[in-house]
Amino acid sequence: MATMHRVVQSSVSTSDATTTSYDGLTSCKAADIVISDQFPAGLRVLVVDDDITCLKILEQMLHRCRYHVTTCPQAKVALNLLRERKGCFDVILSDVYMPDMDGYKLLEHVGLEMDLPVIMMSADGSTRAVMKGIRHGACDYLIKPIREEELKNIWQHVVRKKWNENKELEHSGSLDDTDQHKQRHDDAEYASSVNDATETSLKPLKKRSNSKEEDDGEIDNDDPSTSKKPRVVWSVELHQQFVSAVNQLGIDKAVPKRILELMNVPGLTRENVASHLQKFRLYLKRISGVAQQGGIANPLCGPVEANVKIGSLGSFNIQALAASGQIPPQTLAAVHAELLGRSAGNLVVATDQPALLQATPQGPKCIQVDQGVAFVQHSVKSESSSSKHFSQSFAPVEDVASGFRSWPSNNIGTAGPSNSGGLSSQNGNMLIDLLQQQQQLQKPQQRSTVSELRRSINVQPSCHVVPSQSSASFRAGNSPVSVTQNGSYSRTAVIDYSLLSSQSNCPSLNIGQVSDVNLQTTGVLSGYIPPASVSPSVSSCSVNADNCASQQVQTSSMTFKASRHLPGFVHSTSNIPDPYGSTKSGDLLNQEPFNNLGYINKGTCLPAKFAVDEFQSHLSSSSHGKVFSENIGTRVKQEPSMEFGDNAKVGIPMLQQFPPNDLMSVFTE
Amino acid sequence: MLGSGADRLRADVNRLLAFLFHQGILDEQFLQLQQLQDESSPNFVSQVVNIYFQESEKLLRNLRSLLMERKLSDYKNIGIHINQLMGSSSSIGAKRVRNVCVAFRAASDQNNRTGCLRVLEVLEHDYCFLKNKLHELFQIEQQRILAGGVGYPMQN
Numbered sequence: 001m002a003t004m005h006r007v008v009q010s011s012v013s014t015s016d017a018t019t020t021s022y023d024g025l026t027s028c029k030a031a032d033i034v035i036s037d038q039f040p041a042g043l044r045v046l047v048v049d050d051d052i053t054c055l056k057i058l059e060q061m062l063h064r065c066r067y068h069v070t071t072c073p074q075a076k077v078a079l080n081l082l083r084e085r086k087g088c089f090d091v092i093l094s095d096v097y098m099p100d101m102d103g104y105k106l107l108e109h110v111g112l113e114m115d116l117p118v119i120m121m122s123a124d125g126s127t128r129a130v131m132k133g134i135r136h137g138a139c140d141y142l143i144k145p146i147r148e149e150e151l152k153n154i155w156q157h158v159v160r161k162k163w164n165e166n167k168e169l170e171h172s173g174s175l176d177d178t179d180q181h182k183q184r185h186d187d188a189e190y191a192s193s194v195n196d197a198t199e200t201s202l203k204p205l206k207k208r209s210n211s212k213e214e215d216d217g218e219i220d221n222d223d224p225s226t227s228k229k230p231r232v233v234w235s236v237e238l239h240q241q242f243v244s245a246v247n248q249l250g251i252d253k254a255v256p257k258r259i260l261e262l263m264n265v266p267g268l269t270r271e272n273v274a275s276h277l278q279k280f281r282l283y284l285k286r287i288s289g290v291a292q293q294g295g296i297a298n299p300l301c302g303p304v305e306a307n308v309k310i311g312s313l314g315s316f317n318i319q320a321l322a323a324s325g326q327i328p329p330q331t332l333a334a335v336h337a338e339l340l341g342r343s344a345g346n347l348v349v350a351t352d353q354p355a356l357l358q359a360t361p362q363g364p365k366c367i368q369v370d371q372g373v374a375f376v377q378h379s380v381k382s383e384s385s386s387s388k389h390f391s392q393s394f395a396p397v398e399d400v401a402s403g404f405r406s407w408p409s410n411n412i413g414t415a416g417p418s419n420s421g422g423l424s425s426q427n428g429n430m431l432i433d434l435l436q437q438q439q440q441l442q443k444p445q446q447r448s449t450v451s452e453l454r455r456s457i458n459v460q461p462s463c464h465v466v467p468s469q470s471s472a473s474f475r476a477g478n479s480p481v482s483v484t485q486n487g488s489y490s491r492t493a494v495i496d497y498s499l500l501s502s503q504s505n506c507p508s509l510n511i512g513q514v515s516d517v518n519l520q521t522t523g524v525l526s527g528y529i530p531p532a533s534v535s536p537s538v539s540s541c542s543v544n545a546d547n548c549a550s551q552q553v554q555t556s557s558m559t560f561k562a563s564r565h566l567p568g569f570v571h572s573t574s575n576i577p578d579p580y581g582s583t584k585s586g587d588l589l590n591q592e593p594f595n596n597l598g599y600i601n602k603g604t605c606l607p608a609k610f611a612v613d614e615f616q617s618h619l620s621s622s623s624h625g626k627v628f629s630e631n632i633g634t635r636v637k638q639e640p641s642m643e644f645g646d647n648a649k650v651g652i653p654m655l656q657q658f659p660p661n662d663l664m665s666v667f668t669e
Numbered sequence: 670m671l672g673s674g675a676d677r678l679r680a681d682v683n684r685l686l687a688f689l690f691h692q693g694i695l696d697e698q699f700l701q702l703q704q705l706q707d708e709s710s711p712n713f714v715s716q717v718v719n720i721y722f723q724e725s726e727k728l729l730r731n732l733r734s735l736l737m738e739r740k741l742s743d744y745k746n747i748g749i750h751i752n753q754l755m756g757s758s759s760s761i762g763a764k765r766v767r768n769v770c771v772a773f774r775a776a777s778d779q780n781n782r783t784g785c786l787r788v789l790e791v792l793e794h795d796y797c798f799l800k801n802k803l804h805e806l807f808q809i810e811q812q813r814i815l816a817g818g819v820g821y822p823m824q825n
Contacts, residue, residue, distance in 0.1 A: 147701060
């Protein structure tokens with residue numbers, strides 16, 4: 001009684017703890033869940049729904065499940081509540097359509113600010129709606145009416161999220177580089193890149209990057225869905241802080257906890273650091289392969305492993321690299337060169353930019369760009385068009401270099417090996433185009449270049465779009481298009497690979513089609529991706545481009561790679577510190593396809609119960625139904641309004657005559 | 670005497686429920702609602718249903734005023750109202766009302782004002798019918814309890 005009273009009156013009500021609530025959770029603590037023997041009893045659930053009827057029913061059902069329930073009919077109030085009481089809730093159930101705030105917006109906010117699983121609910125069970133929920137990061141989507149059995153299982157989302165985080169911690173905590181590397185490899189190969197994505201703190205932010213990049217890492221708690229982890233934007237500054245902390249501790253002794261302490265960044269969690277560290281280690285491992293040849297001891301490098309692929313820089317002057325004195329930049333450059341796949345001849349342009357790698361405060365480490373660049377030069381095949389672009393864009397190269405340098409991006413590492421897989425000049429073109437695009441932006445440039453690099457690399461093996469062919473179209477100032485393209489690929493990556501493979505060679509066509517698919521599946525990057533499907537045309541690409549502009553580049557490539565054999569990229573992309581926001585989206589994207597795989601299935605299954613089609617099936621089940629719909633649609637005039645009048649008059653007795661489910665007969669009578 | 674009165678009333682309740690189920694007015698979700706009622710929430714069903722009535726009448730009034738507007742263009746808003754009505758109706762097991770909402774949504778998706786108005790009439794009618802029947806159900810149930818019967822769900 002009292003509960004109901006409160007529900008009706010106030011915006012927030014806290015229902016009495018269930019009989020078996022466990023003490024630890026009733027108070028607001030840090031987000032760790034203690035798995036007691038009574039678990040999942042006591043799970044702290046926040047229910048947000050403007051429909052008081054449903055709110056009441058859910059509250060009772062959740063009580064039955066022995067959960068600790070808090071209800072709230074207004075989304076804004078719920079959000080405030082979440083903010084005030086961080087760590088007081090384990091999972092959120094939210095309606096989709098609410099008057100004061102869209103459920104998806106709430107989803108995004110929760111994802112950004114607090115890392116909580118959010119389950120969406122709605123009477124609308126159409127595939128489209130479910131898909132949208134998934135894209136926005138919901139970890140589940142329930143269709144009303146909700147049964148108690150469905151609520152019993154919501155704890156799984158909480159557990160899954162926690163375990164994924166823990167798993168990531170284990171990995172990053174391990175000082176065994178080899179193991180890490182091995183694991184990386186495995187992970188890299190495929191879906192485990194999802195783990196990376198999910199683990200990590202380097203998630204692409206949903207928000208636009210611009211506002212955030214200068215911060216010391218915004219920690220955006222990413223998707224509310226359990227599968228996604230909080231994403232940290234590893235800005236250049238933040239990353240540098242990280243690297244300096246690691247250097248201080250020594251790579252072998254660098255433990256996330258200590259790093260976190262040294263970095264002293266508010267809001268950064270150990271998990272964030274742990275995952276970043278893991279990626280950084282992998283990156284170092286990869287690049288150290290080159291450095292080792294030079295015999296240069298680098299405090300940052302872990303055990304050097306011979307990386308044949310990187311070693312195959314061949315014409316590159318590895319000795320020169322080694323001699324340059326600082327491994328990271330060198331290897332970076334070398335990898336970069338590899339990355340460019342010998343096609344980015346134009347990148348070479350940057351050769352004469354000694355100041356290129358000055359981006360990081362860690363000056364001494366960043367040097368030798370020229371040498372690195374030189375390598376790039378060697379490796380590059382020149383493309384006339386690209387070179388044109390390139391010659392104008394010194395900055396991009398610089399950005400690339402510094403970008404590489406500033407992030408321990410595993411991409412670079414993986415780029416090496418994957419490059420050997422066959423980056424073509426096409427990549428170079430893409431890259432160039434992209435780089436050029438990024439010219440105007442300072443930091444974004446860096447990022448974008450890196451992302452572009454990544455992207456281009458990613459695109460190559462995995463998609464049928466032939467960058468070189470498309471470069472022409474891209475070049476037409478549509479480098480964002482390529483970005484977008486990647487983005488789309490990345491999104492749909494696993495899911496739509498078949499789609500891609502079946503497409504023609506027309507790049508724009510591919511893009512368009514991919515975009516179509518992507519748009520359906522992604523949407524998380526939500527403001528950027530137009531919801532409408534994109535027709536296979538440049539215009540559509542440019543739309544995407546606009547949207548993706550600063551963002552999705554990285555993500556897209558990453559994800560895409562994940563689906564293919566360039567797992568490294570996928571992995572790395574997520575690592576890319578993205579002050580610019582791309583990484584966030586990238587990570588988001590990375591995870592998405594994989595996460596969504598599960599969800600999509602789920603999503604498609606759920607609506608079966610109440611699909612919009614239900615109406616149709618309902619209609620079809622009744623012979624009258626079809627007539628009804630017809631009536632409504634066209635023969636309005638013929639609609640027997642009189643019938644309704646009759647019904648009204650006849651009232652109950654009439655109803656009794658109707659067969660139970662033949663609702664539509666009312667209209668056709 | 671008491672016992673037979675309670676039994677008779679219980680039979681009445683059962684009969685009414687059976688009728689409502691048979692006619693498709695209610696569905697199994699209503700049973701779920703009944704199962705949620707227990708000693709700690711002895712009036713759960715009637716509480717929820719009363720809330721439903723309050724909210725639904727608001728929604729229906731809004732829908733009517735929206736559709737009566739001279740210049741009707743906000744079908745999205747209508748859709749939202751319908752969605753909510755559909756959600757709450759389905760949550761309490763009001764199957765028929767929910768189905769009419771589905772038809773309503775279809776008409777609204779087509780921006781078919783006339784169609785919407787027609788469906789709204791059906792909706793209002795079915796809703797009134799449901800309300801009357803449920804009130805009747807609660808009344809009999811109250812009498813049954815007063816006559817000495819135990820609260821439902823009636824599990825013996």
